[in-house]
Amino acid sequence: MTLEPLCDWDDAFANMKHVANSGELPAFWAARAAAYRADLQAGGQRLELDIPYGNHPREKLDIVWPDDTPRGIAVFVHGGFWMRLEKGHWTDFAEGARAKGWAVCLPSYTLAPEARIHEITAQIGRAISTAAGLVDGPIRLSGHSAGGHLATRMLCSDTPLPGPVFERIAHTLSISGLHDLRPLLHTAMNRTLNLDLEEARAESAVLAQPAAAAPLTCWVGGGERPEFIRQTRLLTDMWAGLDVPVRCEVEGDHNHFTIIEGLREPDSPITAAFVDSVTQDQLQHEAGADT
Template identity: 65%
Template sequence: MSDMARRDWDDAFSNMAHVDGSEKLPAFWADRAARYRASGVRLDEDIRYGDADRELMDIVWPDEAPKGLAVFVHGGFWIRMDKSHWTDLAEGARANGWAIAFPQYTLAPEMHISQMTRQVAAAIALAADKVDGPIRLAGHSAGGHLVTRMVCADSPLPAPVLNRILHVLSLSGLHDLRPLMWTAMNELLKLDEAEACAESVALQRPNDRANVTAWVGGGELPEFIRQTKLLAIMWDGLDADIREVIEGKHNHFTVLDSLKEANSPLTRAFIGELG
């Protein structure tokens, strides 16, 4: 443990510190998403999937009957952000005929990451009751961890829902949680060795049906590229259907932008039409 602590793990995960103007991004995202919600898109907001204050989700609907359910789970290191920052990211999938659910979950320190995993599973299960057809999951950063946990061998999802999941897209996902124990944010996360190992998808076995794309920007911090490569290496060794994509020079935030485009490679990966 003392050897690992020699690295500056806070800096290794500090995306905001390495992107110019990042202090303005949360307000920018919130404004952009609010304008999208006000644009006339069909939207059901604040659907309750549990009793906790933050156990809410939104669903953006396509113009016709949905082809299936796409789910996007937000990031923020399990300690910040909510569903309202990201609504506009639905547009690429919505334009292709998919319904997109945006769940949020209780943040640390009020809950541990293992509890958030179960919350996201409950949200997906409820969304699956509302939308027929195949299910495709995507999550960013901490959200990448949460959606990939859904297709581990110990998935908290009920089998009928799990069997409908055709693909998981982990965008800049966090798949090895052990280094977070050496960061200042662990005062909030309260990860210990047991939970960090149990929740690290790179250390878990994939479900037999798991089909995963681990996608990261080529301009991201080295730790996020390592996290992506690690999942691809570990699950490939377990004969999972997994692939790794390192996209251009995108940073941790710009890597998301093309989800708004109907024909982008990222949207195609999300909805399962990547050639």
């Protein structure tokens, strides 16, 4: 027997429907990122674009370099429900980490329906591995929305990352991440994603065994759709029970789009969560204080 969903799952994930004028944001992001790239280049700062990590036209990444020798590599994976946008929309979101001394990697990936989600997961693994070969030091992972899914998938027991790359991951920040993909089976967007139950389960971090107890922070805006807050707390609760040092942060009344704006600022709390030092003991202490 097939049970009918009790929730309007299309509405649960409909961020733009619930944020005024959000349809204008992709063009705004693209223009602002292009201006940032132009400013970097005019100032003589190092910016490498379209570094290939595979053979597909979208298998390319950008690296925004700091002024001095990098502290390590910070990776930001963009969102768009795996079917929209590309790395060029987000270059200026590298500024907070870049200003704090990190080389920032922004990868694109093949979009659905051309690629299935498990194939995109594999692509991001190759992108991170390529970036790791270009920059020494620790790796910080982050991603927004679908990018949060892709970042946390790197931490699962079936990670696509080779061992030496995985061992360099110092911390992962999932921002408004999608960690339980099963509800997407009930959405209109699944006509593009082509998820089935087997893939939805396999690609859900909440159902996965972590590969190691690597520190994880799950971050979400207090004004987001309730489903994104639920998914953020769900991964925190599930992985805390698997001895992962994990922290959950619900920040203010930010919506799904304003929550990432702080990444552009070196002194913001979300940039600190992305690239500042954090120990497993600190995360465990903060997680205990939040409960």
